[in-house]
Amino acid sequence: MWFSKSQEQVLQELKVNAATGLTTEEAKSRLEQYGPNKLEGKPKKSMILLFFAQLKDMLIYVLLGAAVVTLIIGEFIDALIILAVVILNAVIGVIQENKAEKSIEALQQMTTPKALVRRDGEVKEIGSEDVVPGDIVILDAGRFISADLRLLESANLQIEESALTGESVPTDKVADDIHTDPKTPIGDKSNMAFMSTLVTYGRGEGIAVATAMNTEMGKIAKILDDDNKELTPLQKKLEELGKVLGYIAIGICVLVFVIALFQKRDLFEMFLTAISLAVAAIPEGLPAIVAIVLALGVTRMSKINAIVKKLPAVETLGSVNIICSDKTGTLTQNKMSVVKHYISSSQNKDEPPVELIKSLVLCSDATFEQGKATGDPTEVALIVFGNENNLIKRSLDSEYKRVSEKPFDSDRKLMSTLNQTRSGFRVHTKGAIDQLLQISTSAVVDGEVVPLTEELKLQYLKAAEEMSDEALRVLGAAYKDTDRMIDPDEMEQDLTILGFVGMIDPPRLEVKDSIREAKMAGITPVMITGDHKNTAVAIAKELGIADSIDQSMTGAEIDQLSEEEFSQKINNYRVFARVSPEHKVKIIRAFKAKGNIVSMTGDGVNDAPSLKFADIGVAMGITGTDVSKGASDMILTDDNFTTIVHAIREGRNIYLNIRKTVIFLLSCNLGEVVAILLSILFFWPVPLLPTQILWVNLVTDTLPAIALGLDPGDKDVMRRKPRDPKESFFAKGAGLRAIIGGILIGTITLVAFYLGLHEFGYSLRSSNISEEAMTNARTMAFVVLASSQLFYSLSMRSATKFIFQVGFFTNKYLVGAIIIGLVLQFGVISIPFLASAFKVQFLSFVDWGWVIGLGLIPLIVNEFIKLFLRGKDSGEDRVST
Known part of the structure; x- marks a missing residue:
């Protein structure tokens, strides 16, 4: 704790003479001991390691398993698609991670390139990397500080430390200060100077007490370098979902195969069915769809001036x-501004205090021209205050030429200038109001100069205290006229108080x-x-x-x-x-x-x-x-x-869109599982072939799911409480909706299968069913399974609002996806070589009526369910206003 020690103690501890500094040999020895004065980062991972790190995810494991399964059943295209999704996700992750961690490099660039040090009794300019603990560092205005220093000397020294403290006003530094409290904040360590901060005024000397990663800037670098890769809520939900789906897929395979053994069915056929069901249970397009939805969300957010670096954000x-x-x-x-002023007057105080502003502007070294400022932020605020009242610094400096000055001193808390006037000279002094009152003998009241009484002093102090209570920085001004040039030591005597202003960094x-x-x-x-x-x-x-x-x-x-x-x-x-x-x-x-x-x-x-x-x-x-x-x-x-x-509004809607996409996909996949499982459990013929299940997944797991992810969103989303981070994907009835939707889709698929058999005089328990009847029945089940899922997506846009309330055409992407899906399904059963490949046939007009009617049932039922959910929408979820 160097700030709690005197200069002599610090010099003694670091074994250096302030007058001569370190010797070249000693500096070289210390450089070997402490290392270069630069910030360090952890060794970077290779691209290969980064790539494989992206694959450590349960859902990715499930996808890879699905790829193996599809290869086993001969669906090479599906396997390639799944692998492409996995590789694409990993590549995107590598690119993001490679670009994201630039913090340490930026910090390294912030370290100053040169430093003035005293070595071998001479002042030398060296690279900042060569500064070592014990170096005597020389400070002057405009120079960045190369290491953490315990100040040895300071003359009106001010350092801008906003990089560390967030304060926009430079901090006064006093080398002789000693802080005994070990918990003194950085902003209050007036006897210290820190790496990468900027000297704005005055001069000083300091001894380097910490370099590189031991500096305050180095501590920040260490914090940035710590591994802190906690999963976002979305990533946690998807990981949890991936595990559940993985276990479900394995369970289904085992269950179907065991049942087939007891029922003495064709084991190879049941093996293929079990595998296709496992694939059906996993929405393999989910990671890609989530990535697409997030990426499109990022694009929308960039249009509202928010650039997202990491998709889950x-x-x-x-x-x-x-x-x-x-x-x-x-x-x-981030700029000081004069917001109040006080002059002793019984007249209209809203009038600009011309003489007060003149003194404050003339007694300032800052500039502000064409929107560009130089100098101390407090003085810049005074110049701007003058500009607002048509008292321009350039004009005033020209009219009242400065001939002498007494610079600001942190002990006096005052600054004075001597300016020529038409009749002689005028001293302008600005600074702390309590200091001004001590050196003043008169005051301007209602435009007249009157003696400064104790009562008048109390009035000024009370008004200043009121401004301070409002967190305003108070700065006063006083003057005196003289007919001759006077020495700086005579300037701050027998002054006349003009008033003061209150400044703040405004919101x-x-x-x-x-x-x-x-x-x-x-x-x-x-x-x-x-x-x-x-x-x-x-x-x-x-x-x-x-x-x-x-x-x-x-x-x-x-x-x-x-x-x-x-x-x-x-x-x-x-x-x-x-x-x-x-x-x-x-x-x-x-x-x-x-x-x-x-x-x-x-x-x-x-x-x-x-x-x-x-x-x-x-x-x-x-x-x-x-x-x-x-x-x-x-x-x-x-x-x-x-x-x-x-951005928060956009983020809330994106999450809702992802959730409705997940629920939609699970409902569809559950429907497929229900249809197959029931048929096996009750000794019925299997209503769908593995290739047909995979085709339906391709039609419903892509365009409609992505279109749901692009939904415009709920207009009332910002009138609700933020989502509980622990909330499941299946909270607030979403899980129940997925189960009901899945059971409905599976049930009507079996109904369609039954109707297809019934046309040829068979039932679900019939044996020796003809190939023609089985093809017709499976075609009807196939079309109903696909169409019901496509229609059902319309109802998924809102959990509580009806389709006509949301707006049927407000999501044109979804309407287009449904039309494309229906066209593709029609093409599969009507184009001969496709119909032959999928073992389906063209349906009669009556059959089309049945399949369309059945396909609409999940949509209609879900709309009726919303009647019961509407009353629950919001009671506990809306923010009370």
Whole structure:
């Protein structure tokens, strides 16, 4: 804890003389001991290892088993299709993983290329990689810091540390400070300077106390480098489903084969039937369909300024119920702005305080021209304030030429300039209002200069305190006229108070409405920032994130709690202030420990670890660093909080579409299983051949399933609570619908088979059935199985709304898929060589009437079931408003 030690102690511990620095030999020795001063990452996996890692999934195992099965029964095309799906999924996974982990490389690039150090009694410029612990590093304005330093000297030193703390205002540094509290936040370590932060003002010297991975930036790199590949909710559901379907497939094979043994049927025929049933039980197109649905969702999201890097993140967004957002640049505009002013006047205070603005602008070194700013953000805000009131800095500097100045000093907390006027000279002083009151003897009241009484001082202090309570940064101005050039030491005496202004980094205008919409959707917004508590709470109150300061907590307070205690209390807080990167990760983990699905937004390096550990990390595309983008799952190209809400809506609908696709596929496949199993159990002829089952799977498991995945979605989806991450695919009656649908499809397939036999005078229990009758019966069962599944897909668009409410033609892809499916089915039984291959025949007009009528039954029954489900839709699911 270098920040708790004096300069002498640090120099002694690191065995170096500040006046001469390290010798060349000692520096070389330490470089060998500590290694180069650069951030490291884990060795990269080879492409082959990455490829095989993608195959470690239960559903992939099931698909590979299905490919083997289809090869055994001679269906080579199906086997090739299944293998192609597996390989394609693995290739996509490799590409995503190879591109995703760029965080460490970006961090490495952020390390400064050159550093000024004192070695052998001379100041030398060396590569930052050669800086070692004990090096005396020289700091000046505009230079990036090459290692973590304990400051030895500081003169008006200010360092911009937003990469680590999130604060947009540079931090004052004082080398002589000593911090005894071991839990002092990074932003409060005024005697330290950190790697990759920027010196904005003043100068200083420091001794390198940590390099490479031992720096604060290195700690972030280590966090980013940790393996944290927890499965998303969708991946967990698909893995669970894959296991269940795998066991079902094996069970069916064994059951059918055992029954066939007892019934003394043709074992080879039953073996083929058992295998075809196993394939039927597994929707082998599911991974491909899910990938296609997610990919198309990604395309739609890119049109609303949300670029998704990892496909499962689309669905994960839909289940988010906590959005943790960085304050600076995400909820706020990342620029200081004057929002209030105070002058002692009984007249109209809305009039611009011209003399106050003049002093503040003239006593500033920043510039702001054509939308581009240079200099301290606080001074930039003053220049913009002047521009808004037609007091342009360039014009004022030209009219009132600066002839002398007394630079800002962190001890005085003041800055003064001496400017020429028509009648002589005027001193302009700006700084802390309490300091100004101590060196002033008069004040401007109602345009008149009057003595500064104690009563008047109290008025100024009270008004300043009110601004501070609103989390405004208060900056005052005073002046004095003189007829001669005076020394800088004489400037800050016997001044006249003009007034003061209040500044803040204001919230983004559109964010308030977005937060209100998020709350309507049952999502809790949480602010996490490195800024001060009062400032953070003020912004949070204005945006509607928090109601009182009691809902806020600092990083120091977090450190006082154990992880378990913190997790228990986490839901009581909406603002976390003065936090470090480690605190952010701890907050994310605590929310996740309570069963929440957490999104984290941010743009700085300090946000990168929490972006990675969140269920979905959202980086800002405009202001975001390469590190934050590399660690995130999604990037907002417009840096707009509103886009997150739109993305959540899209994510929710995509999940619903995937779920209805899964339920549809399982219903269809269950129907096939029911038809075959019942026929075997009751000693009936098998109504479908293996090739016919595989054909129906091809027709119904592709286009209609994909079309369901492209459904426009539910307009009321953002009026519901976020989905419980533990919720099964089969929750809220979805499993029951799948079973009912499957039983209906299987039953009507057997009915069609019976009717086909009955035309030739046979029944299901008849023996020695003629080949003509069997072909007719199987054709009817074949057509009913396919058509019923195609019609049934229409009813799957909504669990509670009728087809006419959803809109029959609102999903044109589905209507097209049904038409194409029916045309293909008609082609199979009407084109001679196809009919011969599938052992089917053309049906009579009456038979077509039967098969179409039977095929519509599952659709009609499912629509009637919705009558009973409508009353249950929403009571517990809708968000109360």
